[in-house]
Amino acid sequence: MEDIEVRELRPEDEAGVARLFASCEDYFVAATGAPALPADVQSLYYALPEGADLDQKRLLVLCRGEEVVGLADLVDRHPDAERLSVGLFLIAPKARRTGLGTAVARRLTEEAAGRGIRTVTATCPSDWKPGLGFLHALGFELGPPREMTGDTLGNRTRHPAETGLHTARLSLVGR
Template sequence: MDDVLSVDVPGERVVVREPGPRDEGPLLTLFEECEDWFVAATGLPSGPGDVQSLFYALPEGADPDAKTLWVVERDGLVAGLVDAVRDHPEPGAVAVGLFLLAPWARGRGLGRAVAEALLARAGGVTRVTATVPCGWRSGEGFVERLGFTLEDVSAPSAAVGDRRAGPRGGGLRRAVLRLGPRS
Protein backbone atom coordinates (compact mmCIF):
# COMPACT_ATOMS: atom_id res chain seq x y z
CA MET A 1 0.00 0.00 0.00
CA ASP A 2 1.17 3.56 -0.67
CA ASP A 3 2.06 5.75 2.29
CA VAL A 4 -1.11 7.88 1.86
CA LEU A 5 -4.56 6.78 0.77
CA SER A 6 -7.28 9.32 -0.06
CA VAL A 7 -10.73 8.15 0.99
CA ASP A 8 -13.92 9.34 -0.68
CA VAL A 9 -16.25 10.81 1.93
CA PRO A 10 -18.57 13.49 0.46
CA GLY A 11 -17.80 16.98 1.75
CA GLU A 12 -14.72 15.94 3.72
CA ARG A 13 -11.01 15.57 3.04
CA VAL A 14 -10.02 12.18 4.43
CA VAL A 15 -6.62 10.54 4.19
CA VAL A 16 -5.30 7.35 5.71
CA ARG A 17 -1.56 7.38 6.28
CA GLU A 18 1.20 5.81 8.30
CA PRO A 19 1.78 7.52 11.65
CA GLY A 20 4.82 9.65 12.35
CA PRO A 21 6.46 11.27 15.39
CA ARG A 22 4.14 14.30 15.19
CA ASP A 23 1.14 12.02 15.76
CA GLU A 24 1.90 11.06 19.37
CA GLY A 25 -0.03 14.01 20.87
CA PRO A 26 -3.06 13.68 18.57
CA LEU A 27 -3.16 9.91 19.19
CA LEU A 28 -3.08 10.48 22.97
CA THR A 29 -6.03 12.85 22.49
CA LEU A 30 -7.83 10.26 20.35
CA PHE A 31 -7.40 7.61 23.03
CA GLU A 32 -8.74 10.00 25.69
CA GLU A 33 -11.73 10.85 23.48
CA CYS A 34 -12.40 7.14 22.96
CA GLU A 35 -12.61 6.26 26.64
CA ASP A 36 -16.04 4.75 25.93
CA TRP A 37 -14.45 2.13 23.69
CA PHE A 38 -11.58 1.35 26.07
CA VAL A 39 -13.99 0.87 28.98
CA ALA A 40 -16.26 -1.34 26.84
CA ALA A 41 -13.30 -3.39 25.59
CA THR A 42 -11.17 -3.72 28.72
CA GLY A 43 -13.21 -2.41 31.64
CA LEU A 44 -10.66 0.37 32.10
CA PRO A 45 -9.85 3.70 30.41
CA SER A 46 -6.81 4.02 28.16
CA GLY A 47 -3.64 3.72 30.19
CA PRO A 48 -0.20 5.29 30.08
CA GLY A 49 1.83 3.83 27.27
CA ASP A 50 -1.09 2.58 25.16
CA VAL A 51 -0.10 4.77 22.19
CA GLN A 52 3.55 3.76 22.34
CA SER A 53 2.69 0.08 22.73
CA LEU A 54 0.78 0.17 19.43
CA PHE A 55 4.04 0.26 17.55
CA TYR A 56 5.33 -3.05 18.87
CA ALA A 57 2.34 -5.03 20.20
CA LEU A 58 1.61 -8.15 18.16
CA PRO A 59 -0.58 -11.21 18.54
CA GLU A 60 1.32 -14.34 19.44
CA GLY A 61 3.08 -15.87 16.45
CA ALA A 62 2.72 -12.80 14.20
CA ASP A 63 5.55 -11.52 12.04
CA PRO A 64 6.64 -8.04 13.21
CA ASP A 65 7.09 -6.96 9.58
CA ALA A 66 3.42 -7.76 8.90
CA LYS A 67 2.10 -5.14 11.35
CA THR A 68 0.58 -1.98 9.90
CA LEU A 69 -0.71 1.14 11.61
CA TRP A 70 -2.80 3.74 9.82
CA VAL A 71 -3.87 7.15 11.07
CA VAL A 72 -7.26 8.35 9.80
CA GLU A 73 -7.17 12.09 9.25
CA ARG A 74 -10.38 14.05 8.58
CA ASP A 75 -10.00 17.65 7.44
CA GLY A 76 -6.50 17.74 8.94
CA LEU A 77 -7.45 16.31 12.36
CA VAL A 78 -6.64 12.83 13.63
CA ALA A 79 -10.03 11.12 13.67
CA GLY A 80 -9.05 7.48 14.00
CA LEU A 81 -6.54 4.69 13.97
CA VAL A 82 -6.35 1.25 12.38
CA ASP A 83 -3.98 -1.45 13.67
CA ALA A 84 -3.77 -4.62 11.57
CA VAL A 85 -1.49 -7.60 11.01
CA ARG A 86 -1.26 -9.13 7.52
CA ASP A 87 -1.06 -12.89 7.05
CA HIS A 88 -2.24 -13.62 10.57
CA PRO A 89 -3.30 -16.11 11.77
CA GLU A 90 -2.58 -17.65 8.35
CA PRO A 91 -1.50 -16.51 4.88
CA GLY A 92 -4.19 -14.43 3.20
CA ALA A 93 -5.77 -13.33 6.47
CA VAL A 94 -5.69 -9.92 8.15
CA ALA A 95 -6.20 -9.58 11.90
CA VAL A 96 -7.52 -6.15 12.87
CA GLY A 97 -6.42 -5.33 16.40
CA LEU A 98 -7.96 -1.87 16.56
CA PHE A 99 -10.30 0.15 14.37
CA LEU A 100 -10.95 3.25 16.41
CA LEU A 101 -12.80 6.44 15.49
CA ALA A 102 -13.24 9.50 17.69
CA PRO A 103 -16.84 9.96 18.87
CA TRP A 104 -17.14 13.15 16.79
CA ALA A 105 -16.22 11.17 13.65
CA ARG A 106 -18.60 8.24 14.16
CA GLY A 107 -21.94 7.68 12.46
CA ARG A 108 -21.09 9.67 9.33
CA GLY A 109 -19.93 6.91 6.99
CA LEU A 110 -16.25 7.60 7.66
CA GLY A 111 -15.51 4.19 9.19
CA ARG A 112 -17.19 2.33 6.35
CA ALA A 113 -15.37 4.41 3.72
CA VAL A 114 -12.00 3.79 5.39
CA ALA A 115 -12.65 0.05 5.81
CA GLU A 116 -13.74 -0.33 2.20
CA ALA A 117 -10.76 1.68 0.89
CA LEU A 118 -8.30 -0.40 2.92
CA LEU A 119 -9.92 -3.66 1.80
CA ALA A 120 -9.84 -2.55 -1.84
CA ARG A 121 -6.07 -1.98 -1.56
CA ALA A 122 -5.31 -5.22 0.32
CA GLY A 123 -4.74 -7.62 -2.56
CA GLY A 124 -4.85 -11.33 -1.82
CA VAL A 125 -6.83 -11.06 1.41
CA THR A 126 -9.35 -13.87 1.84
CA ARG A 127 -10.33 -13.38 5.49
CA VAL A 128 -10.41 -10.48 7.96
CA THR A 129 -10.86 -11.00 11.69
CA ALA A 130 -11.56 -8.45 14.39
CA THR A 131 -12.99 -8.35 17.92
CA VAL A 132 -15.88 -6.31 19.24
CA PRO A 133 -16.59 -5.70 22.93
CA CYS A 134 -19.70 -7.59 24.07
CA GLY A 135 -22.69 -5.29 24.10
CA TRP A 136 -20.90 -2.56 22.10
CA ARG A 137 -23.88 -2.18 19.77
CA SER A 138 -22.29 0.45 17.54
CA GLY A 139 -19.26 -1.80 16.93
CA GLU A 140 -21.39 -4.89 16.37
CA GLY A 141 -23.57 -2.98 13.92
CA PHE A 142 -20.52 -1.55 12.15
CA VAL A 143 -18.91 -4.92 11.45
CA GLU A 144 -22.24 -6.50 10.48
CA ARG A 145 -22.90 -3.70 7.93
CA LEU A 146 -19.47 -4.45 6.44
CA GLY A 147 -20.46 -8.12 6.01
CA PHE A 148 -18.68 -9.63 9.02
CA THR A 149 -20.25 -12.53 10.89
CA LEU A 150 -20.19 -12.20 14.68
CA GLU A 151 -19.24 -15.32 16.58
CA ASP A 152 -20.01 -16.28 20.18
CA VAL A 153 -18.69 -14.37 23.16
CA SER A 154 -15.15 -15.18 24.26
CA ALA A 155 -13.87 -15.31 27.80
CA PRO A 156 -13.87 -11.99 29.72
CA SER A 157 -10.10 -12.29 30.19
CA ALA A 158 -9.34 -12.25 26.45
CA ALA A 159 -6.79 -9.73 25.22
CA VAL A 160 -7.78 -6.63 23.28
CA GLY A 161 -4.86 -5.73 21.07
CA ASP A 162 -1.94 -5.80 23.50
CA ARG A 163 -4.06 -5.21 26.62
CA ARG A 164 -5.69 -7.78 28.86
CA ALA A 165 -9.27 -7.16 29.87
CA GLY A 166 -9.66 -5.29 33.13
CA PRO A 167 -11.68 -6.38 36.15
CA ARG A 168 -14.91 -5.06 34.63
CA GLY A 169 -14.32 -6.26 31.05
CA GLY A 170 -17.30 -8.13 29.66
CA GLY A 171 -15.65 -10.27 27.02
CA LEU A 172 -15.29 -9.98 23.29
CA ARG A 173 -17.06 -11.18 20.19
CA ARG A 174 -14.95 -12.27 17.27
CA ALA A 175 -16.01 -10.94 13.87
CA VAL A 176 -15.02 -12.68 10.63
CA LEU A 177 -15.28 -11.41 7.07
CA ARG A 178 -14.67 -14.01 4.37
CA LEU A 179 -13.67 -12.70 0.96
CA GLY A 180 -13.29 -14.46 -2.34
CA PRO A 181 -9.83 -14.90 -3.81
CA ARG A 182 -8.40 -11.53 -4.87
CA SER A 183 -5.80 -10.72 -7.43
Protein backbone atom coordinates in the same frame (compact mmCIF):
# COMPACT_ATOMS: atom_id res chain seq x y z
CA MET B 1 -17.72 13.35 2.08
CA GLU B 2 -14.65 15.45 2.67
CA ASP B 3 -11.22 14.08 1.91
CA ILE B 4 -9.72 11.93 4.62
CA GLU B 5 -6.08 10.96 4.36
CA VAL B 6 -5.27 7.41 5.41
CA ARG B 7 -1.56 6.93 6.00
CA GLU B 8 1.00 5.16 8.14
CA LEU B 9 1.32 6.46 11.69
CA ARG B 10 4.36 8.70 12.20
CA PRO B 11 6.05 9.57 15.50
CA GLU B 12 4.73 13.13 15.28
CA ASP B 13 1.16 11.71 15.28
CA GLU B 14 1.51 10.38 18.82
CA ALA B 15 -0.13 13.41 20.47
CA GLY B 16 -3.05 13.27 18.03
CA VAL B 17 -3.54 9.57 18.68
CA ALA B 18 -3.44 10.24 22.44
CA ARG B 19 -6.21 12.82 21.97
CA LEU B 20 -8.17 10.30 19.88
CA PHE B 21 -7.83 7.70 22.62
CA ALA B 22 -8.98 10.21 25.26
CA SER B 23 -12.01 11.15 23.15
CA CYS B 24 -12.91 7.47 22.74
CA GLU B 25 -13.16 6.76 26.45
CA ASP B 26 -16.55 5.15 25.85
CA TYR B 27 -14.92 2.42 23.75
CA PHE B 28 -12.05 1.78 26.14
CA VAL B 29 -14.37 1.56 29.14
CA ALA B 30 -16.57 -0.92 27.25
CA ALA B 31 -13.53 -2.93 26.14
CA THR B 32 -11.36 -2.89 29.25
CA GLY B 33 -13.39 -1.35 32.07
CA ALA B 34 -11.06 1.66 32.21
CA PRO B 35 -10.09 4.66 30.06
CA ALA B 36 -7.02 4.48 27.85
CA LEU B 37 -3.71 5.40 29.45
CA PRO B 38 -0.97 7.48 27.78
CA ALA B 39 1.21 4.36 27.55
CA ASP B 40 -1.48 2.66 25.45
CA VAL B 41 -0.48 4.80 22.47
CA GLN B 42 3.15 3.70 22.69
CA SER B 43 2.14 0.08 23.23
CA LEU B 44 0.48 0.12 19.79
CA TYR B 45 3.92 -0.02 18.20
CA TYR B 46 4.84 -3.27 19.92
CA ALA B 47 1.53 -5.10 20.36
CA LEU B 48 1.78 -8.18 18.19
CA PRO B 49 0.13 -11.56 18.41
CA GLU B 50 2.29 -14.60 18.92
CA GLY B 51 3.91 -15.70 15.68
CA ALA B 52 3.64 -12.30 13.97
CA ASP B 53 6.60 -10.22 12.86
CA LEU B 54 6.97 -6.45 13.20
CA ASP B 55 7.13 -6.24 9.39
CA GLN B 56 3.49 -7.39 9.28
CA LYS B 57 2.30 -4.61 11.62
CA ARG B 58 0.50 -1.61 10.10
CA LEU B 59 -0.67 1.36 12.12
CA LEU B 60 -2.76 3.70 10.00
CA VAL B 61 -4.13 7.08 10.99
CA LEU B 62 -7.19 8.68 9.45
CA CYS B 63 -6.59 12.41 9.22
CA ARG B 64 -8.84 15.33 8.47
CA GLY B 65 -6.25 17.97 7.73
CA GLU B 66 -3.84 17.83 10.66
CA GLU B 67 -6.36 16.21 13.03
CA VAL B 68 -6.26 12.46 13.71
CA VAL B 69 -9.89 11.29 13.56
CA GLY B 70 -9.30 7.57 13.42
CA LEU B 71 -6.83 4.73 13.76
CA ALA B 72 -6.53 1.24 12.29
CA ASP B 73 -4.19 -1.28 13.93
CA LEU B 74 -3.62 -4.18 11.53
CA VAL B 75 -1.42 -7.25 11.17
CA ASP B 76 -1.13 -8.26 7.54
CA ARG B 77 -1.09 -11.94 6.61
CA HIS B 78 -1.76 -13.16 10.12
CA PRO B 79 -2.34 -15.79 11.36
CA ASP B 80 -1.73 -17.08 7.84
CA ALA B 81 -0.95 -15.70 4.38
CA GLU B 82 -4.61 -15.25 3.44
CA ARG B 83 -5.82 -13.36 6.53
CA LEU B 84 -5.66 -9.85 7.90
CA SER B 85 -6.14 -9.30 11.65
CA VAL B 86 -7.63 -6.05 12.92
CA GLY B 87 -6.65 -5.20 16.47
CA LEU B 88 -8.32 -1.82 16.68
CA PHE B 89 -10.42 0.32 14.35
CA LEU B 90 -11.25 3.50 16.19
CA ILE B 91 -13.17 6.57 15.01
CA ALA B 92 -13.43 9.82 16.98
CA PRO B 93 -16.93 10.36 18.42
CA LYS B 94 -17.48 13.52 16.36
CA ALA B 95 -16.69 11.58 13.16
CA ARG B 96 -18.84 8.55 13.96
CA ARG B 97 -22.03 7.90 11.99
CA THR B 98 -20.84 10.14 9.14
CA GLY B 99 -19.85 7.33 6.76
CA LEU B 100 -16.15 7.89 7.40
CA GLY B 101 -15.49 4.57 9.13
CA THR B 102 -17.49 2.61 6.58
CA ALA B 103 -15.75 4.27 3.64
CA VAL B 104 -12.27 3.67 5.07
CA ALA B 105 -13.06 0.08 6.11
CA ARG B 106 -14.38 -0.72 2.63
CA ARG B 107 -11.34 0.87 1.01
CA LEU B 108 -8.97 -1.13 3.23
CA THR B 109 -10.81 -4.41 2.60
CA GLU B 110 -10.79 -3.79 -1.16
CA GLU B 111 -7.03 -3.16 -1.03
CA ALA B 112 -6.56 -6.32 1.06
CA ALA B 113 -8.60 -8.39 -1.41
CA GLY B 114 -6.42 -7.03 -4.20
CA ARG B 115 -3.35 -8.35 -2.37
CA GLY B 116 -4.84 -11.84 -2.08
CA ILE B 117 -6.25 -11.56 1.44
CA ARG B 118 -9.30 -13.84 1.70
CA THR B 119 -10.46 -13.19 5.28
CA VAL B 120 -10.42 -10.24 7.67
CA THR B 121 -10.69 -11.04 11.37
CA ALA B 122 -11.53 -8.58 14.14
CA THR B 123 -12.77 -8.72 17.71
CA CYS B 124 -15.34 -6.58 19.46
CA PRO B 125 -16.42 -6.46 23.11
CA SER B 126 -19.91 -7.80 23.77
CA ASP B 127 -20.84 -4.53 25.46
CA TRP B 128 -19.78 -2.33 22.53
CA LYS B 129 -23.04 -2.14 20.57
CA PRO B 130 -21.80 0.53 18.11
CA GLY B 131 -18.88 -1.70 17.11
CA LEU B 132 -21.03 -4.78 16.76
CA GLY B 133 -23.46 -2.85 14.57
CA PHE B 134 -20.61 -1.47 12.48
CA LEU B 135 -19.14 -4.93 11.89
CA HIS B 136 -22.55 -6.36 11.02
CA ALA B 137 -23.23 -3.51 8.55
CA LEU B 138 -19.91 -4.22 6.83
CA GLY B 139 -20.90 -7.87 6.36
CA PHE B 140 -18.81 -9.46 9.11
CA GLU B 141 -20.11 -12.68 10.60
CA LEU B 142 -20.10 -12.37 14.37
CA GLY B 143 -19.22 -15.39 16.47
CA PRO B 144 -20.56 -15.87 19.98
CA PRO B 145 -18.83 -14.02 22.82
CA ARG B 146 -15.73 -15.80 24.06
CA GLU B 147 -13.64 -15.43 27.14
CA MET B 148 -9.91 -14.85 26.86
CA THR B 149 -8.36 -18.21 26.05
CA GLY B 150 -4.84 -17.25 25.02
CA ASP B 151 -5.41 -17.93 21.33
CA THR B 152 -4.78 -15.17 18.83
CA LEU B 153 -7.96 -13.51 17.63
CA GLY B 154 -6.62 -10.03 16.97
CA ASN B 155 -3.33 -8.31 17.25
CA ARG B 156 -3.18 -6.31 20.41
CA THR B 157 -2.33 -7.19 23.96
CA ARG B 158 -5.52 -7.97 25.81
CA HIS B 159 -6.35 -6.15 29.02
CA PRO B 160 -7.29 -8.58 31.83
CA ALA B 161 -10.81 -7.07 31.92
CA GLU B 162 -11.44 -7.90 28.26
CA THR B 163 -13.87 -10.75 28.43
CA GLY B 164 -16.74 -11.78 26.23
CA LEU B 165 -15.10 -10.74 22.98
CA HIS B 166 -16.92 -11.49 19.75
CA THR B 167 -14.77 -12.75 16.91
CA ALA B 168 -15.87 -11.26 13.62
CA ARG B 169 -14.89 -12.61 10.22
CA LEU B 170 -15.35 -11.09 6.80
CA SER B 171 -14.82 -13.18 3.70
CA LEU B 172 -13.28 -11.23 0.82
CA VAL B 173 -13.68 -14.10 -1.66
CA GLY B 174 -15.50 -12.86 -4.72
CA ARG B 175 -15.21 -9.17 -3.82
